[in-house]
Amino acid sequence: MEAKGALIAAPLLIASITAASTAAAAKAGVKPARLAAVIGSIACLVASFAVAPLVEDSPAILSRTPALLFLDAYGALLLEKFTMAAAASLLLAMVYLDRVDDPAYYVSMVASLLGIVGVVYSGDLLSFFAFYALMNLSSYYFMAPRPSEEVGVDTGPNDSLTLYLVSDVVSMVLVASGFLILYTSSGATGIPEVVARASTEALWASLALVISGFWVKLAIFPAHAWFPGINPWAPSPSSAFMASAVRVVGFYGATRMLFTVYRPLLPALKSFMLYAALVNIAVGCLLALGQDDLKRLVTCSSVGEGGVLMMAWGVASTTALQGVFFHVLNLVLIKCLFFSSIAYFISASDRRTVYTLRGASRSMLLGSTGFLIASLSTCAMPPLNGFHSKFLVFLSLVESGLLWAACAFVVLDLLMLAVLMKAVHAMYDRYAGEGLKVREPGLGLKLLIAVLIASCLLVGLAPSMFMEGAYKAALACLNEAWMKG
DSSP states (O other), X not given: OHHHHHXXXXXXXXXXXXXXXXXXXXXGOHHHHHHHHXXXXXXXXXXXXXXXXXXXXXXXXXXXXXXXXXXXXXHHHHHHHHHHXXXXXXXHHXXXXXXXXXXXXXXXXXXXXXXXXXXXXXXXXXXXXXXXXXXXXXXXXXXXOOOHHHHTTSOOOTTHHHHHHHHHHHHHHHHHHHHHHHHHHHSOOBHHHHHHHOOHHHHHHHHHHHHHHHHHHTTOTTSOTXXXXXXXXXOHHHHHHIIIIITXXXXXXXXXXXXXXXXXXXXXXXXXXXXXXXXXXXHHHHHHTTOXXXXXXXXXXXXXXXXXXXHHHHHOSHHHHHHHHHXXXXXXXXXXXXXXXXXXXXXXXXXXXXXXXXXXXGTOHHHHHHHHHHHHHHTTOTTSHHHXXXXXXXXXXXXXXXXXXXXXXXXXXXXXXXXXXXXXXXXXXXXXXXXXXXXXXXXXXXXXXXXXXXXXXXXXXXXXXXHHHHHHHHHHHHHOGGGGO
């Protein structure tokens, strides 16, 4: 049993070692730090996939003191996706940011990864907040715009960082205030004890604070402004990591709390969450309309994807949770493909706007194809990966008798498809791009894009191998008795 517990804790241990080794390697220069970060993130990813089968039927409690550390099927599934996002983003950084001579960039990314992994393992309010703060504070550095001589046009105004810092501080203050109310009421920090002892009044009093804090992190309307305000100006690997992992921790935290501490209140919240989810998808579509900058376009579409994740709260059925959890995997692949394709354009031509990339497919076919596949996937076009997860969400709405919501969900997805296809149409305009001068991107960037395209196709053609894990995670959220006190 001790050996099994050590194996289950392996991703957390590897993330800790990776953070420490990358920080130590940083003293020797950027190449050792980058190598340590990439190898460590891949090792953490492999370990995450190895431990998932061990907890798919029952949670494993690793420690009760001084902190409650555990892993269940839901945490294991999200752990796979978060570590996958980190590994893909660091690989993108390795093959793309060859002019960045700053080892602290990689130190901040792996420190943020450690914070994410720690959040997943945390079963008490104190350790949860400590790891959550580590993730947020670390991400501030790698999200900073870089000098143009390092990343070309893949940068922007430094004052955008102020908005990000303010949003992170607001998120942490809200979460900490809500946790403090729960601790005051229950006299405990462990989630099972909080569930058993916290009064109904404390639950309602803390609910708005805790969920709003995670709401800000997930960039949900009306607290979404920071995401389009900072993400387009960070380096593309940072943008990919933020879009597919760091902000999605807000979804993880809200879901964990809603289905444990706030489970008694969930029936009263479902209708509000459903309306909020649809509004957020609509806001994402409206924000994306008229965007010429590709990174801003993708970031605005990500705001809408936050609404898709919220369907887990608004419907709260097994099918809805299975679809949303499966969609988290697809988001990792889709967002990393989006930003890798944009990195390809920038590396080859120093261009990132729709207007300047007209006819790009003639000279940058791989980048254009990657952007096309990512666009079709995010809008649930079969046979790509996004279709299956969004179909499950659609099916959950139909099963719940919410036909109006199901129709709205489809219409909004088609609207986003039309917005993205406008950019794709420009790239494949055969009458433009004849005089576009390009450089040849590195082989590593090409291979990464090819692997991501193949992954989107593989998951789309063989979704069953990924659906069972999402189903087990959904059951863990709905039926986890030990978390109910």
